[in-house]
Amino acid sequence: MLSRVAEAIYWMARYIERAENTARYIDVSLNMTLDAPIAFSDQWQPLVSITGNLDGFQARYRTADRDNVIQFLALDRENPSSIVSCLSKARENARSIREAISSETWEQVNRYYLLVSSPAAARRVRENPASFFADVKLYSQLIAGVSDATTSHDEAWNFMRLGRLLERADNTSRLLDVKYYLLLPSVEEVGGAVDDMEWSILLRSATALVMYRRKFGQISPEQVVEFLLLDTEFPRSILFCLLNAEESLHAITGTPPGSYRNGVERRLGQLRSELAYAQVHDIISQGLHEYLDGFQRLLNGIGEAISETFFGMQQLNGAMAGAGGPTSDVLSGDQSQRGAGWHRGYAGDLRQ
Amino acid sequence: MIIEGYDSGGWFDEIFDAGGRPRPEAQLLLDIIHSQPEGEFERLQETANAALVNLGITFNVYSDGAGVERVLPFDILPRVVRDDEWDHIERGLKQRIYALNLFLQDVYNDAKILRAGVVPEELVLSAPSYREACRGLTPPQGIWCHITGTDLVRDKDGAFYVLEDNLRCPSGVSYVLENRRLMKQTFPDLFASSLVRSVDDYPSKLLDLLSFISPRPDHRRAAVLTPGVYNSAYFEHSYLAQQMGIELVEGRDLIVIDDAAHMRTTRGLERVDVLYRRIDDDFLDPLTFNPDSMLGVPGLMRAYKSGNLGLVNAPGTGVADDKVIYAFVPQIIRYYLGEEPILDNVPTYLCWREDDMAYVLEHMSELVVKPANESGGYGLLVGPQATSEELDDFRGRVKHNPRNYVAQPTLALSRAPVIVGDHLEGRHVDLRPYILYGRDLYVLPGGLTRVALKKGSLVVNSSQGGGSKDTWVVSARGPQC
Numbered sequence: 143m144l145s146r147v148a149e150a151i152y153w154m155a156r157y158i159e160r161a162e163n164t165a166r167y168i169d170v171s172l173n174m175t176l177d178a179p180i181a182f183s184d185q186w187q188p189l190v191s192i193t194g195n196l197d198g199f200q201a202r203y204r205t206a207d208r209d210n211v212i213q214f215l216a217l218d219r220e221n222p223s224s225i226v227s228c229l230s231k232a233r234e235n236a237r238s239i240r241e242a243i244s245s246e247t248w249e250q251v252n253r254y255y256l257l258v259s260s261p262a263a264a265r266r267v268r269e270n271p272a273s274f275f276a277d278v279k280l281y282s283q284l285i286a287g288v289s290d291a292t293t294s295h296d297e298a299w300n301f302m303r304l305g306r307l308l309e310r311a312d313n314t315s316r317l318l319d320v321k322y323y324l325l326l327p328s329v330e331e332v333g334g335a336v337d338d339m340e341w342s343i344l345l346r347s348a349t350a351l352v353m354y355r356r357k358f359g360q361i362s363p364e365q366v367v368e369f370l371l372l373d374t375e376f377p378r379s380i381l382f383c384l385l386n387a388e389e390s391l392h393a394i395t396g397t398p399p400g401s402y403r404n405g406v407e408r409r410l411g412q413l414r415s416e417l418a419y420a421q422v423h424d425i426i427s428q429g430l431h432e433y434l435d436g437f438q439r440l441l442n443g444i445g446e447a448i449s450e451t452f453f454g455m456q457q458l459n460g461a462m463a464g465a466g467g468p469t470s471d472v473l474s475g476d477q478s479q480r481g482a483g484w485h486r487g488y489a490g491d492l493r494q
Numbered sequence: 495m496i497i498e499g500y501d502s503g504g505w506f507d508e509i510f511d512a513g514g515r516p517r518p519e520a521q522l523l524l525d526i527i528h529s530q531p532e533g534e535f536e537r538l539q540e541t542a543n544a545a546l547v548n549l550g551i552t553f554n555v556y557s558d559g560a561g562v563e564r565v566l567p568f569d570i571l572p573r574v575v576r577d578d579e580w581d582h583i584e585r586g587l588k589q590r591i592y593a594l595n596l597f598l599q600d601v602y603n604d605a606k607i608l609r610a611g612v613v614p615e616e617l618v619l620s621a622p623s624y625r626e627a628c629r630g631l632t633p634p635q636g637i638w639c640h641i642t643g644t645d646l647v648r649d650k651d652g653a654f655y656v657l658e659d660n661l662r663c664p665s666g667v668s669y670v671l672e673n674r675r676l677m678k679q680t681f682p683d684l685f686a687s688s689l690v691r692s693v694d695d696y697p698s699k700l701l702d703l704l705s706f707i708s709p710r711p712d713h714r715r716a717a718v719l720t721p722g723v724y725n726s727a728y729f730e731h732s733y734l735a736q737q738m739g740i741e742l743v744e745g746r747d748l749i750v751i752d753d754a755a756h757m758r759t760t761r762g763l764e765r766v767d768v769l770y771r772r773i774d775d776d777f778l779d780p781l782t783f784n785p786d787s788m789l790g791v792p793g794l795m796r797a798y799k800s801g802n803l804g805l806v807n808a809p810g811t812g813v814a815d816d817k818v819i820y821a822f823v824p825q826i827i828r829y830y831l832g833e834e835p836i837l838d839n840v841p842t843y844l845c846w847r848e849d850d851m852a853y854v855l856e857h858m859s860e861l862v863v864k865p866a867n868e869s870g871g872y873g874l875l876v877g878p879q880a881t882s883e884e885l886d887d888f889r890g891r892v893k894h895n896p897r898n899y900v901a902q903p904t905l906a907l908s909r910a911p912v913i914v915g916d917h918l919e920g921r922h923v924d925l926r927p928y929i930l931y932g933r934d935l936y937v938l939p940g941g942l943t944r945v946a947l948k949k950g951s952l953v954v955n956s957s958q959g960g961g962s963k964d965t966w967v968v969s970a971r972g973p974q975c
Contacts, residue, residue, distance in 0.1 A: 148760045237728075237732075240736060245549075
């Protein structure tokens, strides 16, 4: 398939997944403020940090209160990773490859964008955020389902799946990190009653509570981490994402499983086996945040390697290809910067 | 829906006859309108509007800046064409395209028609769309104008006239196909029981055509070449590629190596045999045409001239739809085919002729004045609706560059009813059928009916506030079992 099409389909999937996960971050925080007996004075700002754009936020909002943060993360077009920005880019990508995806997939992406960009969205976010974010999550899943059921599971589909799973792995690691931030004031109390409830809210936000209960029963922080990080069957667990991303990657290249022919396969295989043989106890004693930070950096490296390996044909022809059509500054420009720089920015903010 | 009181206003109406009675072919349609409960028709119209938004069936408007998408307004009342009238149109179009193709082959090769003085050589060579680079070329299978979207209008006498031959990159066919799909959703029963001729074949016919002209008999890899997502017709480019199941490429996806075009894919370069290009000649290849073009592909013309690439339409076809050359199409048909034209031209004054020029200057307020090489309704003057400043401005332009202007009488374009609130009002329409020239000539039954939605307006172009209707070709006995 065309490199440009592969790139657009991969990014379309990432943006759609990212929008869903931003909705999940917000949801977990909303839930925590509703249920938690203690008032977290500064729990919304970490959310901004974690999704990567604290400077952008502080430049235009005075206080990191609930309304401002939700506005910023959901509907602020100036924020490149807000839900509406993600959907706008997902739709632009989808529009540029409409011929390569099914009509049904396109229609859902288009409707999704209309859902979050319509004037009614602002009112819903204010008056009934839970229902709005539930719709956002639903639409992302709808698109994955519709495309699974209406497009051939060919190279394009595998690029879509690869994008979705890598984004999800990245986002699950951030979701775990939300917990880390929220508990900063009370690290010593890990394991307390309040803590249990928060872990269960976290699980619920990853739609993981029921599945977790079925597997482990009682909530224990160590097992929650194990479930979200190292489970091989739960679809939002990081290891599950990597295993399946690897499967799609090898379906794209035709390289036999367990071997590699390019940098992407080598890096992804390495990271997957690192997790496959990791012990949750070691991770926690090493420090969850540090571990997740390192993981995100390796994952960014994989993203960059994908750009170079599969989408690099774009740049083959030097200036002419770079100049491209009238779309280049908006589409590929946006994403090739993203591939390299944006993610670094994302991780960089985290360490502030 | 209130039909009573509909006033055809003395114009030729596509649905009602001069006495205000529905034409026989439109009777079933009227029955259906009558049978809908009150408000239902308006509701169906709203459902159709919402579907267009959800499906993202849009075009881009240039003047509003990049990225502004608009839905092409769609009126769910179809325009109905009687099948015997349609057969006449079809014969006329085939005759015309066949002759124009012979003209193109001749003009770029032996130039017999120019030497015979049937079409003045000076006019052909001075056409901005004449391509020196195409001299001596014969495209694969000898076909130049593979896809044509001829603009037809109906005057008050009820006869169809050819207004323009669009031989370059005519657009709009995707709306025909999508409008029909929408109509089937809106009125499923109607299509089950009627004899509306189907348009569903178009993508297959187009794909056949593309593979027919492939220079390599054993490889027939075709792609649609688009200027990109901000082009006004981008929806159509992606739609057609999707319907045919072929790649949609941009200039930056292509590279010419060893005089052959290749696509950059995730597995390296892959050769392309045929491009259905929706980029104008000027931007196709910066090495041959406009050197500043960022949309095209350097070396594409080399690949084409070497016989390694089919281009649809062939570069150079624009010369035959220059509005000055248009005036000579009846002579062109007579010269090559020895037949009388089946479809008439609209009478056309060429400012290049001294007598015509004098007439045009004097009668400008009655005429429509058009630049010879523009399309999309840009740069034209509708005399009866123009201010005296605009008239003076155009007189100046015409005198300054007579070759570049033609004028036609202001036609009494036929009208068709459209839904306005809870009642019907007449609006002017035209008709753009689509003709494919591959193994044989195929005319898509119906085509795009464009509507000037602004009350009283004669300009139907989508860029100027036009909308569209589905076009039904139905039996003269009316659409019934």
